[in-house]
Amino acid sequence: MVLGVSSILLFKQRTVKDLISLLIELNIKHVDLFLIPPYLSIDNIDEIASEIRDAVSDVKFTIKAPSFSENLASILREIRETTMREYIETIEIAHRVGALGVIIKPGMMFHTEKKCKDEILGVFTESIRKIADKASHYGIKLLLENYYYPYEILRRAESFTYIYELIKDYNNVGFALNIPHLLESRSSVDFLIRNCSGDVLNKIELIYLGLRPSPWENSTYIQSITHSYYEFVKIYKVVKPEYIVAASIDPTITRLLIDYLRDVL
Amino acid sequence: MRLLYGLSTSLAENYKNAAIETIKFAIENNFQVVEIFCETPDVLPDQPDYKKISEINSIARKHGIRIQIHAPFHSLNLASFNERIRQVSVKIIKDTIVLASELNSPIVTFHLGLCFLPCQIDRKKALKVLIRSLWDIIEFANDYNIMLAMENRGGKLDIGRLSDLLYVLDNISDNKLRVTFDVVQANVVDDPLKYYEALKKFIRNIHVSDSPRGKSLLLAVGEGEINYKELLARLIRDNISAPLIFEVANKEKALKSREELEKHKKALIRD
Numbered sequence: 001m002v003l004g005v006s007s008i009l010l011f012k013q014r015t016v017k018d019l020i021s022l023l024i025e026l027n028i029k030h031v032d033l034f035l036i037p038p039y040l041s042i043d044n045i046d047e048i049a050s051e052i053r054d055a056v057s058d059v060k061f062t063i064k065a066p067s068f069s070e071n072l073a074s075i076l077r078e079i080r081e082t083t084m085r086e087y088i089e090t091i092e093i094a095h096r097v098g099a100l101g102v103i104i105k106p107g108m109m110f111h112t113e114k115k116c117k118d119e120i121l122g123v124f125t126e127s128i129r130k131i132a133d134k135a136s137h138y139g140i141k142l143l144l145e146n147y148y149y150p151y152e153i154l155r156r157a158e159s160f161t162y163i164y165e166l167i168k169d170y171n172n173v174g175f176a177l178n179i180p181h182l183l184e185s186r187s188s189v190d191f192l193i194r195n196c197s198g199d200v201l202n203k204i205e206l207i208y209l210g211l212r213p214s215p216w217e218n219s220t221y222i223q224s225i226t227h228s229y230y231e232f233v234k235i236y237k238v239v240k241p242e243y244i245v246a247a248s249i250d251p252t253i254t255r256l257l258i259d260y261l262r263d264v265l
Numbered sequence: 266m267r268l269l270y271g272l273s274t275s276l277a278e279n280y281k282n283a284a285i286e287t288i289k290f291a292i293e294n295n296f297q298v299v300e301i302f303c304e305t306p307d308v309l310p311d312q313p314d315y316k317k318i319s320e321i322n323s324i325a326r327k328h329g330i331r332i333q334i335h336a337p338f339h340s341l342n343l344a345s346f347n348e349r350i351r352q353v354s355v356k357i358i359k360d361t362i363v364l365a366s367e368l369n370s371p372i373v374t375f376h377l378g379l380c381f382l383p384c385q386i387d388r389k390k391a392l393k394v395l396i397r398s399l400w401d402i403i404e405f406a407n408d409y410n411i412m413l414a415m416e417n418r419g420g421k422l423d424i425g426r427l428s429d430l431l432y433v434l435d436n437i438s439d440n441k442l443r444v445t446f447d448v449v450q451a452n453v454v455d456d457p458l459k460y461y462e463a464l465k466k467f468i469r470n471i472h473v474s475d476s477p478r479g480k481s482l483l484l485a486v487g488e489g490e491i492n493y494k495e496l497l498a499r500l501i502r503d504n505i506s507a508p509l510i511f512e513v514a515n516k517e518k519a520l521k522s523r524e525e526l527e528k529h530k531k532a533l534i535r536d
Contacts, residue, residue, distance in 0.1 A: 011386055036383055037347040068381040069350050071340040075304055078311045079340045082353045110339045112304045115280040119306075218385035249386070 001240060002060055003261060004030025005254055006208075006215065006247035007040055007048075014251075016048050020055040022251055026258050029056065032206075032245045033099070034064040034216075035090060042093060049097040061099035062206065062243060065090035067145070067216070073107030073124040073153055075116065083107075084127055091134050091142075101141035101243070103176045103206065104131070106163065108151045124153070125166055132170045141242075143176040143206050148184035148213060156187045157195035164200045174205040177235065179228045184213040189234040206243040207232060209257050215247035225253065229260045236264060266501050268530065269508040270523050271298025273335065273472075276516050280305045284321050290516055292328045296523075298508040299330055300470075301368065303361055304337045310360035318367050325369075332368050333470070333508070336361040336375040343402075344378035344395035344424050354378070355398050359405050366409045373406070374414045374445040374470055377424045377433070384424070395424065396436050403439050414445040414470050417460060419453025419481065427451075427460055434467060446507070447472040449481050452491050461496060465503055473522060474513045485518035486525040494529040501533060 005028055009019050023031070031052055033040060040048065045063075053059055070083040087104050094102045106128065113120045128144075135142035144163060146154045154163050160175065167173040182192065193201065208215055209232055212224035232244075244265075246257035272291050277283035283305040291299050303310050307317050325332050341354040358375055365373045377395055384391035406413050415433060418425025430444060444467040451460035453476075461468075475489030476482040486493050500507075509526065511519040 008382070011382070037349070039346075039383065066347055066350075068347070069340045069342045069345060069354075069379065074340050075306065076309065076311055076337055076340065076357060078353050078357060082349060086349065108340070110304075111275070112280060112306075112339075116306055216382050218382060249382075 001265065002030040002243050003258065003265065004028060004032055004060075004062070004243055004245045005258070006064075006245055007031055007033045008036070008215070008247060008249050009251060009254060010039060011249040016051050020052060022254065023052070023056050023059070026255065028258070029058055030060045030062070030243060030245070032062045032064055032103070032243070032247070035066050035093075037066065042089060045093055046097060061097060062101040062103060063090055063094045063097075063099045064103040065105075067105035070105055071108050072127045073109050073113055073120050075112045075120065080123065080127065084130070087131050088134055091131070091138060091140055094140050095138040099140070101143055101206065102135060103143045103145050105147055106144045106154045108149070109153055110151050128166055132167065132173045136170065136172045140172065141205060142173045144173070145176040145208070146178050146181050146185075148181040155185045156182075157192045160192065160196050160200050164203060167203070168199070174203040176206040176208060177204045177241070178208040178215070179231050179235075180208070180210050180212040180214055180224065183227060183231060189231040193234070193238055201239050204235070204239050205241050206245060207235065207241050208245050208247050209261070210247040211253065218249065222253070225256060225260075232261070233264055266504070266506075268526065269298060269506065270296050271300055271331075271333070271508045271510040272296050272519055273300045273302055273510055273512045274305060275302045275512060276519060277305070282307055284308050284317070285324065288321065288324055288330055291330055294520060297331060298333060298510065299325070300333050300335050300374070300510045302335045303364065304339065308364070310337065310357055310364045313364060313367070318364070321368060331508070332370050334361060334365040334368065334370040334373045336373055338376035341376070342378040343398040344380070344384060344391040346383040346391065346394060351394065351398060355401055358402050362402070362406050362409050362411050365411050370411070372412045372414055372470060374416050376418060377415055377429060379422045380424050381422065391424065392429070392432055396433065399433065399437055399442070403437065403442055407441055412441050412443055412469060414443050416445040416447050416472070417450050417464070418447070419450040425450070426454060427463055430464060443467045443469040445470040445472060448491060448496065449474045449476045449483070452476055452478060453481050457491055458495060458499070461499060465499075465505065468505055469507050471507050471509050472512045473509045474511065475522075483512065483514040483518070485513055486522035493526060494532070497526060497529045498533050501530075
């Protein structure tokens with residue numbers, strides 16, 4: 001198990017040097033590089049990864065693909081194709097910089113997609129398989145992350161089980177469990193444990209911790225840190241993921257999360 | 266003053282034939298306008314079905330139905346900091362403009378974009394990105410003589426609050442850029458009448474549904490808390506002839522909404 005931080009610390013005018021200082025201060029050896037163009041993109045990721053690697057010995061990387069509007073399940077072909085290109089490119093970047101895993105947002109089904117569920121899920125399944133094959137080709141882990149809005153394909157316990165059926169034959173494909181997202185979807189770790197089989201839970205290979213509603217939003221809901229932490233303690237009794245990532249744009253929150261996590265690990 | 270009533274194709278039961286189904290319902294029930302939401306499989310701007318376009322044109326022309334277009338918006342972001350996402354969003358809106366031209370629609374309603382983490386930290390920069398996208402789209406729309414109508418939005422991640430629309434109107438002075446006033450989206454975040462007063466000069470299209478304050482439930486007019494009688498009074502007072510497009514949960518609610526608005530209109534004329 002490796003304890004890590006998300007590169008979203010680079011937001012709010014912080015430099016790579018600031019990030020490196022925090023890694024050294026907290027003795028952190030894993031960085032989850034979230035590709036958010038233009039801040040972190042195909043154009044500068046090699047340079048940033050190399051700068052971190054030079055300063056922090058034995059550092060490991062995972063890469064979170066661009067994950068805001070991206071949607072592998074869109075009714076719009078151009079959105080699906082753009083998303084696919086970004087995800088494939090992220091896998092190639094991961095291979096280039098020696099990252100061990102790539103995290104993607106599976107997709108969203110809005111009203112239209114739900115009305116055309118059979119066709120859309122067929123296209124979606126095909127896309128997931130193509131990406132999984134590409135990741136497998138490079139020996140990279142592909143991790144599917146849960147999100148919290150009602151239209152998200154991977155959201156609550158039942159969708160973990162559904163997606164598991166699509167990915168169970170791939171040794172290199174698993175889940176990235178985002179605890180704030182799980183809580184925000186009005187679910188909980190208890191519910192996940194009760195409703196998912198051991199096989200499904202064992203596919204969780206990375207856990208994100210941060211503030212609710214989402215580490216990927218500019219949240220100020222500081223109190224939610226305790227709730228996220230308690231949920232982490234529960235899941236950690238059941239599964240032992242390879243990576244645990246403290247994700248916040250705020251260094252103070254990151255320090256707090258790392259302190260909490262070190263108490264458990 | 267005669268009110269112009271219309272239906273969104275989002276009301277259709279069979280999404281694979283949403284446009285034709287809605288047009289037929291409009292004909293049977295004397296609606297004048299159909300707004301085609303271009304996210305149903307029968308009318309997708311990035312995969313145009315010319316046979317379907319011809320069928321829509323033929324039936325609409327025969328029965329005097331005015332067609333107008335609502336661009337796709339899910340997963341589109343004209344204000345994205347990610348250039349690839351911004352460009353595909355601009356392209357899909359341009360494809361929608363071409364489709365609007367083929368369907369003889371004078372107007373395309375669209376959403377401005379979404380505000381994710383980078384925008385939440387630097388909204389000003391996101392709005393500048395948005396303006397760049399809009400100039401590109403407006404020039405294109407001008408070539409097709411299509412009016413663009415940006416819609417106000419009230420969702421947590423939406424760019425489309427009153428302040429956003431006013432910012433765009435301050436920065437882009439072009440008489441081909443106007444507003445689709447979504448009453449229930451205004452009601453999600455504020456008093457719809459306040460939105461109306463601020464935007465009335467620019468309103469060319471109106472989305473109608475009802476809801477309790479702070480929510481967007483797609484109820485029929487009269488089933489929620491929006492003061493439609495007052496809104497109607499102001500539309501009549503200001504001589505705004507924009508079509509009233511029912512974006513409600515089903516066809517029955519569209520019929521009920523029209524009945525309710527007609528009742529208000531009669532009462533206003535009587536008073």
